[in-house]
Amino acid sequence: MPMDFVAQVYAYLQPGGIVMFPLVISSVCMWVLIIDRVLYYRQLGRDDIPLRQAVGMLAAKAAPAGATGLRAGVVTAFLAERTGDRDLDKKILDRCAMRARPSIRRALALIATLAAVAPLFGLLGTVTGMITTFDVIALFGTGNPKAMAGGISEALITTQSGLTAAIPGLFMSTYLMRRAGRLEGRLDETVAVLKRHL
Template structure:
């Protein structure tokens, strides 16, 4: 376990301070993704069954007022379904931007080394190059994984809304 933590520390040192921010951002993003997945798989089913039971218990399911109640119920459950998805999408968009910021800070370090030691010293420029490329890679990996998860969440929310609309049938 200690070796694993040392490997992570070495990796973050070669990637610079921006890599820590990217790592924190990816951690928060995946916590929110897991929270949404848990909501969809556990708590939404209970809320949906309560809404369907409440709708079927109504004696009036065909008037204008009943249609408005149905629409309100669908809207409330959809808002709960969407929850933190916009935040997740924002974090996904921030990942490559922070990776780009890591690229810029790493290149600044390369230019500083070139100004001091000259362009012939490749070994001293290597740390700046790694600080330029590692955050970019981390930002892209975080963004790609988040895009797949956010797409799955959006597709599942749309499907659940359709199922809810089908479950709350209007009597004619």
């Protein structure tokens, strides 16, 4: 069954020509990154501690056991570097939050770029397919529809594939950007509350 599926996919993509290779590679890379971000955001939310518990950990000077979420990571890093000086500890807390921030936005720009590139590859395939069609018309005229069908098929398959990759990719990119924004808001809220309890 899997070999039949691979053969069907190859039979579908093969008329698209050389443009299908970068289109498929960019689509696969985009979905690998999307799945990675979805799982990472789920872990940050599921394994996190409530804000009240983060404040309690700060007061007890004990790192949360087994928690790997966003707040837990910031509290753990802060407690490892805490000095006891209130002003210095606030700066250390800011630095701990700053170190957590890049991992939230990691790969989001690349996902958006790959989603935007997919229809451009489709457009490139459309142009190359039409060039092939016009070359056939120049050689044989319009009396050979079978020869023209290859170029038209290349143009349509690459366009369809580019749009099929781009539409869900753009949707997921927007979803992940919103999710990252919510996590950054949670991070800012955590830092503000912890600073009041130092």
